[in-house]
Amino acid sequence: MDTLHDLLYGFSVALQPGNLFLVFVGCFLGTLVGVLPGIGPVGAISILLPMTFQMESAGAIIMLAGIYYGVMYGGSTTSILVNVPGETASVVTCLDGYRMARQGRAGPALGIAAFSSFFAGTIGLIGLQLIAGPLATIALKFGPPEYFAIIVLAFTFITFLSRGSSLKAGIMALVGLILSGVGLDPITSQQRMTFGILNLFEGIGVAPLAMGLFGVAEVFNNLETVVFKKSLAVKIKDIFPTRLDWLQAKWAIVRGTLVGFFLGILPGGGPVIATFIAYGVEKATAKNPERFGKGAIEGVASSESANNAAASTSFIPLLTLGIPPNVVLAVLLGTFLIHGVLPGPLLIKEHPDVFWGLVGSMYIGNAVLLILNLPLIPLWVQVLKIPDKILYPLILLFCLIGAYSINNNVFDIVVMVIFGIVGYLFRKTDYEGAPLIMAFVLGPMVEVNLRRSLLISQGSFSIFFTRPIALGALLVSLVLVIFMYRSFRKRNRSDHTIGELEKTTNSGL
Amino acid sequence: MEKRDRISCVVWLVLSFFVCITSLHLGVGTLHNPGPGFILFGASILLAIFTGILSGIGFFKKTKGARPANVWKGLNWETNLIVVVALIAYCLVLRKIGYVMTTFGLMLVLFSLGKMKPWAVVLGALITVLFSYCLFGYFLKTPLPRGMIGF
Numbered sequence: 001m002d003t004l005h006d007l008l009y010g011f012s013v014a015l016q017p018g019n020l021f022l023v024f025v026g027c028f029l030g031t032l033v034g035v036l037p038g039i040g041p042v043g044a045i046s047i048l049l050p051m052t053f054q055m056e057s058a059g060a061i062i063m064l065a066g067i068y069y070g071v072m073y074g075g076s077t078t079s080i081l082v083n084v085p086g087e088t089a090s091v092v093t094c095l096d097g098y099r100m101a102r103q104g105r106a107g108p109a110l111g112i113a114a115f116s117s118f119f120a121g122t123i124g125l126i127g128l129q130l131i132a133g134p135l136a137t138i139a140l141k142f143g144p145p146e147y148f149a150i151i152v153l154a155f156t157f158i159t160f161l162s163r164g165s166s167l168k169a170g171i172m173a174l175v176g177l178i179l180s181g182v183g184l185d186p187i188t189s190q191q192r193m194t195f196g197i198l199n200l201f202e203g204i205g206v207a208p209l210a211m212g213l214f215g216v217a218e219v220f221n222n223l224e225t226v227v228f229k230k231s232l233a234v235k236i237k238d239i240f241p242t243r244l245d246w247l248q249a250k251w252a253i254v255r256g257t258l259v260g261f262f263l264g265i266l267p268g269g270g271p272v273i274a275t276f277i278a279y280g281v282e283k284a285t286a287k288n289p290e291r292f293g294k295g296a297i298e299g300v301a302s303s304e305s306a307n308n309a310a311a312s313t314s315f316i317p318l319l320t321l322g323i324p325p326n327v328v329l330a331v332l333l334g335t336f337l338i339h340g341v342l343p344g345p346l347l348i349k350e351h352p353d354v355f356w357g358l359v360g361s362m363y364i365g366n367a368v369l370l371i372l373n374l375p376l377i378p379l380w381v382q383v384l385k386i387p388d389k390i391l392y393p394l395i396l397l398f399c400l401i402g403a404y405s406i407n408n409n410v411f412d413i414v415v416m417v418i419f420g421i422v423g424y425l426f427r428k429t430d431y432e433g434a435p436l437i438m439a440f441v442l443g444p445m446v447e448v449n450l451r452r453s454l455l456i457s458q459g460s461f462s463i464f465f466t467r468p469i470a471l472g473a474l475l476v477s478l479v480l481v482i483f484m485y486r487s488f489r490k491r492n493r494s495d496h497t498i499g500e501l502e503k504t505t506n507s508g509l
Numbered sequence: 510m511e512k513r514d515r516i517s518c519v520v521w522l523v524l525s526f527f528v529c530i531t532s533l534h535l536g537v538g539t540l541h542n543p544g545p546g547f548i549l550f551g552a553s554i555l556l557a558i559f560t561g562i563l564s565g566i567g568f569f570k571k572t573k574g575a576r577p578a579n580v581w582k583g584l585n586w587e588t589n590l591i592v593v594v595a596l597i598a599y600c601l602v603l604r605k606i607g608y609v610m611t612t613f614g615l616m617l618v619l620f621s622l623g624k625m626k627p628w629a630v631v632l633g634a635l636i637t638v639l640f641s642y643c644l645f646g647y648f649l650k651t652p653l654p655r656g657m658i659g660f
Contacts, residue, residue: 051649054649054650165563167559167562167566170559171521171563174555175521175524175556177548178528178552178556181548181552185535185545190545192531192535192545193531220589220592223588223589223592224584224588225585387623389620389622390623392619393616393619393622394637397616397637397641400612400615401645401651401653404603404651404654408651408652410600410603410604417593417600420596421593424589429514443548447548450548451547454540454541455542455543458541459540459542460540
């Protein structure tokens with residue numbers, strides 16, 4: 001009953017004209033970012049972050065969160081129509097969505113994508129509102145050792161679930177941790193690696209760093225390649241799936257939602273991983289798995305429901321523990337802090353307007369996205385036709401103004417440009433920016449909680465092994481490290497065998 | 510081991526060495542009372558170990574015979590170089606010359622890289638600058654640098 005009362009309060013916040021407008025703006029921009037290949041939610045949120053400085057905290061967070069879950073909807077449109085995923089979480093949708101479009105079934109593909117997104121997003125939200133309260137109550141009992149162990153677990157998950165080399169992801173996390181150390185020491189206020197530069201006393205800003213690594217680096221990456229945009233030859237008709245489509249897709253939606261629901265909560269998880277796993281689960285449980293990749297509607301339904309459910313539930317660790325489970329929410333955590341709101345166990349109590357307003361806005365946002373995505377498909381198709389030679393200079397300009405307006409300081413632009421170049425070089429050397437940003441945001445928390453734990457225990461590491469939650473988190477981390485080592489050994493052995501085979505073949509020839 | 514991995518390993522080793530020295534200067538402290546350099550010291554040591562493992566794997570790993578792909582081949586990286594130079598120049602003169610003129614110059618460079626017609630480049634740069642100035646400077650009240658010209 002309390003939850004229902006709180007939810008109604010959330011709706012009253014979200015339905016205030018200003019906030020309602022911001023829900024719409026966030027969803028619109030999110031869909032736009034999802035449609036446009038190149039700029040992802042991290043870059044978009046970072047660029048728009050300075051614009052929210054004059055807004056109230058609830059409104060700012062509502063808008064930026066709208067971008068995050070809006071991207072999940074928008075990404076499917078381009079995946080289905082032109083086989084170009086606007087966002088990484090929509091890559092899997094291409095596999096069957098584009099095939100359906102080629103078979104003249106673009107309408108049902110877009111329809112099932114939108115409806116399954118709506119269903120999964122709503123289920124994720126129900127989970128968020130039901131789990132967040134009890135989890136926050138438990139989290140109140142957490143001390144520095146628990147927080148430290150959970151953040152270590154998050155780091156390990158990020159490394160474990162990274163797309164490329166786990167070792168390189170680990171290196172990126174360490175670089176992020178080092179970068180987070182720039183500025184004043186959080187306990188003694190001593191200067192660290194500031195080189196006497198006044199602008200570095202408060203540390204490197206998360207927004208210029210994220211804009212550089214994700215926005216500017218993406219522009220560099222796209223400027224050097226000549227992209228030929230695919231013509232949009234597919235016709236869209238009958239966006240409402242047939243009865244048969246629903247029968248085929250219904251369990252895929254349920255399974256996709258469940259996978260996304262749990263992977264969203266997991267540190268290091270989130271929508272991208274959820275889509276791949278949901279698609280794999282669907283293929284494994286299908287009676288005719290050979291249909292997958294050839295236009296199976298279940299493929300679209302599973303991936304779209306997974307990424308939307310994950311987008312909703314990934315707010316749970318951020319709002320209740322203050323620990324962002326993925327890089328987009330790490331940037332969003334920066335938004336919370338800039339607006340003077342500290343996410344964590346006390347958020348619901350101290351800022352009910354922000355928490356319940358956000359939950360309420362997400363329900364409304366889901367409905368707004370359904371309206372935006374189905375009737376406005378022709379508009380999004382037109383957006384895709386904007387030439388890159390116009391689009392990328394504009395993105396760069398938005399990044400420049402965005403970085404400048406954080407502190408009205410050219411120094412932030414310099415930081416952004418430097419990290420843009422660094423991010424571009426990372427891509428060339430197969431290093432991912434996501435673990436760096438995550439570690440950068442979580443770095444101060446790691447440091448403070450580790451040092452406090454050691455102060456409490458008078459220098460003994462046993463504090464991490466005598467408290468059940470901390471011990472549990474560290475044990476899971478250890479298991480993951482063992483898994484990573486085993487998979488590395490396995491991969492290395494198969495590489496070695498291939499090398500030996502090739503050597504034998506070459507000498508035989 | 511690929512050349513790009515070799516270079517990145519050297520960069521990480523230099524970084525870890527620098528951070529290690531810095532953290533020692535800051536004071537690592539003791540386990541009873543960790544100092545400002547405590548986490549940095551740990552991170553630098555771990556970075557060195559990870560880099561060592563990465564370079565060790567690359568050194569001892571049997572290659573499959575195929576030459577590693579050249580990530581720069583076929584790419585128009587000179588365009589990026591021009592953009593970087595333009596951005597550096599932008600940062601240097603933004604405060605002195607002001608937002609409108611500096612951004613107009615930058616947009617001229619960026620649009621001309623897209624091989625647009627000269628009139629389209631000038632018109633595009635002009636519209637972009639005016640629109641962004643109205644949006645950010647006027648509506649959103651962002652105090653954009655005015656410079657010696659005054660806008």
